[in-house]
Amino acid sequence: MASTENSPSPSMASTSVVTLNVGGELFQTTAATLSRAGASSPLASLGPSPADAPHFLDRDPRLFAGILSFLRSGRLASPPPSAALLAEARHFSLDGLLLASLSPASTFSPLSLRPTALLPLTGRVAPSAVAISPSPHAASLVAAHGGVVTSFDAVLASRTSVLTPLPTIDSLVAVSPALALAGARDFPGVQLCRFPGDAPATASEALYWPDSPSSSVLSMAATAASETASQWLFASFESARRNSSAVVAFDLNSLSPVLEIGRKEVFGADVEAAIPPTKLSWLAGHNLLLAAGSHSGPAGMVGDIRLWDVRASSTVPVWEVREKEDCFADVAASDSLSALFKVGAASGEVFMADLRRLSGDGTSVDPWVCIGDRQRAGAVTASRRKDGNNCRIECYRNWVFVARDAYVEVWTQVEITSEAGEKKAMRKNWVGNGPSMVTADGEEKAKIVSWAFGGSRMALARVDHRSIEVWDSASGAISGNL
Template sequence: MPPFAGLDSNPARIRTKPDSNIVTVDVGGQIFQTTQQTLTLGGPKSLFSRVSESPFIDRDPELFSILLSLLRTGNLPSKAKAFDLEDLIDEAQFYGVEPLLVNSLSNPAQFDAFNLEKLQVLPLNGRDSPSAIATTPFGSVHVAHGSKITSFDWSLRRKSTVLTDFTAVDSLLAISPSLAAAGATDFSGLQILDLENGFVRESLDWENVTRSGSTVQGIGSSPEFLFASFESGRRNSNSIMVYDLQSLRPATEIGHCEIYGADIDSAIPATKLNWVSGYGLLMASGSHSGPSGVFGNIKFWDIRSGNVVWEIKEKVDCFSDVSVSDDLSGIFKVGVNSGEVFFADLRNMGAENSWVCLGDGRKVVNGKKEGVGCKIESHGNQVFCSKGGDIELWTEVMMGNSKKREDGLGERVFRKNLMGRVKDMGGSKITNLAFGGNKMFVSRKDQQNVEVWQSSVRGF
């Protein structure tokens, strides 16, 4: 018998009361009653919307009960934890309601920074450690390790690996659960990869003056555009290309620099690109290490005019890493010398001496380079900074009677917390932090895996 039996096979098994929207259906020999409105919440293409057409469904009644509760409340009932997630996914796919299951189990709104624990480790094939991690909003993740990219679906149960043309992938951006942009510092071109079918959909290049080939230094995106920072093969020019995210056709070019002589500032390509949606600006940052120390710059670009709106030149305690937060209206960096976290208020854009040290300011001039390799990322209303094998969590504390500064803005206070249980802390040096769905992904030096941190109360 097919899973959905015809209406004429046993019309007594399904009843819709006259002048009522109550629907009665038999699933695997168990009778369920619900309303037509509840069934339509599955969407017009789901089988739930057509349940009233079939008197008998030859499927597991217990799993049907779980999915029916999902329709009614938008959340899985507590008894769902008694079932294997793979069974729930298969059943949700059969009924055509997997998006509802994804929304219930991997919704970004469920992210709880103060309750994160290391709950899972995703193993990678081969001997290479992760060089880049890219995530999608609902938790699927792509991991670059060596010349390979391994993808996990939103449930982290389904895994696939593709081999790229690169010797090692240095930059990776998830365009969709099955599409990614990838680049390398020693291989020309930005490749758009179909990770589901394992082929290069398109290769994008920047044609520099010397026609020496151009390598990718960083990748970013906005809802409309794809950004790629290129450097010429001879390292005497660099630029940021802006592509239409849908067609992948070039939209504009910004920050084109030709380097002459000892023009060090122009010689620094952007290695990190972040879109600041609240301000409609692109943050591009890059640094250089030389005999006289580490120096760099942070530029905020108006991509429509091609102008720099704000530039911060870094010389004293240059950033080891930098991040920007729309939710907090701020830029955050970890100093390469001090290893401390600094904050600059985006509402005071253009101000001189904009950095405020959130930690021990005395370390700024110590020259010990305690921040080398530290990573910093913002997510929601929190900022995460790796220190060796540990992670600091920075949050803003709202002060009722905060003092007014000279610029008229209220003084802002941030507090630090150490993350994780005692057994989660320490370990090898953290090399990547990424966020997707209700999870945080962490990679460590010389480890061929990715850690999954998630709220224990949300874990399935």
């Protein structure tokens, strides 16, 4: 057994000097700095060395200087990185950390969002869906235009496209920078779009609802990956005859179905008895699946909202409500705020329901509290208008966003102090220049058809625009157009 009598303690080793000879140029740093590269990086294994016996690395010293600067400060001196620096980071297994640092979610500020990049798409079809992959590569995004899915890397410097068998893509989920999932109404299966980086992109695999191979995809959501659980995809399917529907959970490691949730059958002409979910969201902090869908008929719009604890039951939701008066145009869930939010299809106002107070079937007590203009909401609903029909709502971190035609409003939770104590309320503001329908060039803004949030970014797709807008709030945001 080797003697450890003269071995330095861990605390001494973490502050000891490491001398490196990189391509003939000497660098000096500490073992603690190199350890920030992570256990998978060869840099983390380099121990202290004297100046007369440095570690030798046969690499470009100019590029290594940028790598070392990033390890010391946690950020790049002049983002975005060049293709050469990205390749060097990949050599040292640092590309994940480097890319994630460019748009960290911690720097997201909705009131600081500004347009920073315009990503043109090939072809003549405008984008129908956009998605941003989750951490750690939060800024990489994918866009669907026609039957094509295009993936942009986290620095928006390069792109890869793949043609799917779908003519038009309605639903898109970015699981990771290497995997996106696409679905379409009236066309079977969930298409797996792979972007491996070191090989051609492919879209040759598909996932199906086991009991109905001809079923089409209405909505999708993915759980966050963890060390203890597999990552699941939840996909809402409807059969080709539209007489049955279900949410199916697939294990994305094995690509096999593991659970069927809330199967519905339509009997006769009673379509409202089995409205399929067209909006799925996963609340990781609550282990709940939000499934919502609506139907517009002669009597008006009717919708169902259900919350599922898939660990407890796949046939009985933990909470459900049937929406009739001012049914939702769109609904979203917030983990951090422990609440559901909806935009009324009639009123266009925003409503909130506290997840901690939901119980039963939601029929005896109205769970919604209007956080907008309550008087206007009541008056507009009574007049049977449809002011919120084209609105979208989404939750990201501690904020709630509402897309109204061409512009975006944001709701923030604030604390109000009074003699009775402190209470929390939601306050509205605008992203960018607010509800101005005219751009700086004097052109009218186009309606938002899809959007996504991730890292410090918001991505928008507008009707008839063959490009993706990227808005960023990070101090090191990318500027210019591609």
